[in-house]
Amino acid sequence: MKINKPALLRVMAAFAVVTIFTGGVHEVRKGGGGAPDFPCQTSGNQEVAISIGKGATGTDIARLLFEGKVVKSSDAFFRVAVADQRSERIAPGTHRVQLNLCAADALTQLLDPKRIADLINIFEGAWNSEIVSAMVAASFSKAEVNQAIKSVDLPLGFKILEGLLFPAQYSFAAGTSAQSAISAMIERGVIEMNKAGISAGDGKYSPQQLLTIASITQAESDTKDFAKVSRVIRNRLEKGMPLQMDSTVHYVKKVRGEIFLSTRSTLLNSPYNTYRKYGLPPGPIGNPGAEAMLAAVNPVPGDWIFFITVAPGDTRFTSSLDQFNIWKAEYKKNLRAGVFGSAK
Secondary structure, three states: OOOOOOOOOOEOOOEOOOOEOOOHHHHOOOOOOOOOOOOOOOOOOOEEEEEEOOOOEHHHHHHHHHHOOOOOOHHHHHHHHHOOHHHHHOOOEEEEEEOOOOHHHHHHHHOOHHHEOOOEEOEOOEOHHHHHHHHHHOOOOHHHHHHHHHHOOOOOOOOOOOOOOOOOEEOOOOOOOHHHHHHHHHHHHHHHHHHHOOOOOOOOOOHHHHHHHHHHHHHHOOHHHHHHHHHHHHHHHHHOOOOOOHHHHHHHHOOOOOOOOOOOHHHOOOOOOOOOOOOOOOOOOOEOOHHHHHHHHOOOOOOOOEEEEEEOOEEEEEOOHHHHHHHHHHHHHHHHOOOOOOOO
């Protein structure tokens, strides 16, 4: 049981990449390296918006930069991009880049996420409601997003969308529908679940149950403790004990950053309240990242059934109620002393 640790909000830097430079060397025109290029120094603050569509090729991007007066020649940019593997990470969407750049600087600016308009950051553990807000902030219509959520096709074995929108940074080309954007997030989630082994189940738990375990693990601990928390969850389930995870109540209340959970909160009537309900909640309580998914399938061996963070970065695990209560007293002392800062 975790009493005091809020979920860490970590932003992953993985892009939904759709541009293609791989193999593009065949598109380079013959004639050596004599393509004209600007000197490698920025020319001021004047910028232009370059909109890169889904599936754009290296030639397409080079042409857009030339026509937008970003580079002196399309060939110069294409040659630099083909020689640099980072070019494969250029994301679709609208990029703000300066005018009159050398090809190398143009590539650097295209790879800078801060220069992408309407970039959607989904942190590990984000709720779907938070993702909806992020999409609306990125210029998607709230009505369109809500409709897309209602009509989206879920992967086989899943009945709930929560947990399936993989945490990453997403940038979509202008005109992309909310349905397509959400589908892209799900597709990325399916890829990561396949890698972690969630999609196949493990004989004891279904894919959706494993994803639920991953989401609780994500919300309850730091990365270094994921595999231990996953073991605690399994041990409690297999002993027929209630999970009593604070994060499931926070999910019901839609609050973040709270350390102390009141007795009143533990009495909330919800199937997601693991203080009142035995077993796993009906579905995930957020969208877990790859490491939490992996820990859900591969918990480390251990007999722990309790855990508590007595101070930031100091989470302890035990199978003894007496030991847990000693640590709980230490946690309360630290809480009163302000060790946890301004968290509630």
